[in-house]
Amino acid sequence: MTANILAAAAALITFGFVFLLLRRGALREKYAVLWLIFSGAALFFAVFPGAVIWLSRILGVAQPANLLFFVTVVLLVLVSVQLSYELSRHEMRIRRLAEEVALLRNEISEIRRDRDGN
Amino acid sequence: MEPHGKPSSNTHALPLANVSTNKTLIAIPAWNEAGSIATVVASVQEHRPDADILVVNDGSTDLTAREAQEAGARVISLPFNVGVGGAMRTAFLYAQREGYRALVQVDADGQHDPADLDRLLAGLKDADIVVGTRFHPESMYFVGGPRRWAMVLLSKALSWMNKGNISDPTSGFRSAGPKAIELFAIEYPADYLGDTVGSLSIAIRQGLVIHEAPVTMYFRQIGRPSKNALWSALYLGRASLAILATGLKANRTPREDAS
Numbered sequence: 001m002t003a004n005i006l007a008a009a010a011a012l013i014t015f016g017f018v019f020l021l022l023r024r025g026a027l028r029e030k031y032a033v034l035w036l037i038f039s040g041a042a043l044f045f046a047v048f049p050g051a052v053i054w055l056s057r058i059l060g061v062a063q064p065a066n067l068l069f070f071v072t073v074v075l076l077v078l079v080s081v082q083l084s085y086e087l088s089r090h091e092m093r094i095r096r097l098a099e100e101v102a103l104l105r106n107e108i109s110e111i112r113r114d115r116d117g118n
Numbered sequence: 119m120e121p122h123g124k125p126s127s128n129t130h131a132l133p134l135a136n137v138s139t140n141k142t143l144i145a146i147p148a149w150n151e152a153g154s155i156a157t158v159v160a161s162v163q164e165h166r167p168d169a170d171i172l173v174v175n176d177g178s179t180d181l182t183a184r185e186a187q188e189a190g191a192r193v194i195s196l197p198f199n200v201g202v203g204g205a206m207r208t209a210f211l212y213a214q215r216e217g218y219r220a221l222v223q224v225d226a227d228g229q230h231d232p233a234d235l236d237r238l239l240a241g242l243k244d245a246d247i248v249v250g251t252r253f254h255p256e257s258m259y260f261v262g263g264p265r266r267w268a269m270v271l272l273s274k275a276l277s278w279m280n281k282g283n284i285s286d287p288t289s290g291f292r293s294a295g296p297k298a299i300e301l302f303a304i305e306y307p308a309d310y311l312g313d314t315v316g317s318l319s320i321a322i323r324q325g326l327v328i329h330e331a332p333v334t335m336y337f338r339q340i341g342r343p344s345k346n347a348l349w350s351a352l353y354l355g356r357a358s359l360a361i362l363a364t365g366l367k368a369n370r371t372p373r374e375d376a377s
Contacts, residue, residue, distance in 0.1 A: 099208040102196045
């Protein structure tokens, strides 16, 4: 029972924290929604542990806790892969911008030089 | 999606100051090379007075930009270090927008001999890319041990892909014609070995003609890390990764790649 309370508390804190970040505009919706769904699901299973037991029986998992761990690991891996993807894309875009900035800066100084006539 | 595929045609609103149709651009990517850049610029100028020299200052924290400018080169400064690949793509973008028909990449540390520029440029008559190779009968360049095996293996793989010999795929002394400039302005890999091996792999995939020409290279004075079996294995792994990544990517349209 105490384990359930602990899990529910953790889920609630996560939910609240993400909600707070979202309200402050520090987190974009597309990421926030994901974490809100995760913590919501965690809260649900903490309050109704019977649901986990029922699910694991259907899926043929002997230990309900293992189902929980498995699903959690899969979700976290998916999230990190997505973050790596976003990070790579941003690195590429930043590099592109840096190149563009360099070229524009050069163009500006050339135009200035032409204008000042030397 | 943003229209970033071909920046030149649709986002370049300013009129080009000097569209030079037959001129050659010598591009020198430089990162903290204040000690050697002026000498390199001067000796390139001496060998090819007709060519424009562009130093891409890759986020140097020393006086590279000023030294290069005072030596008479055009200088484009990147706001932070993006690596040789990023610096070269900037050079290719510049070449494409300004209408250059040929670009030669020269290292800023003075290991390339500007006397070879003529040969690299002449080779563009019947090729899109000419790679300067250190491996030829008159070469003073020598590598041995596992490092040599790694380089030979890499060269064999690329030569096989190219259906023509590329004996020194990691050489940074190379020239590019109009087709290659168009391609590399859009996509030039920025990862380790991507700027040398990866770019060749992309070019092969796009059906560009790659030849090679013998060149002289001097040993670097400073910063030569020890190269052992472990280094060679890592080197091969990363090179394979560069070929694989660019090879897979080449099947996509350039528009997506440029994002």
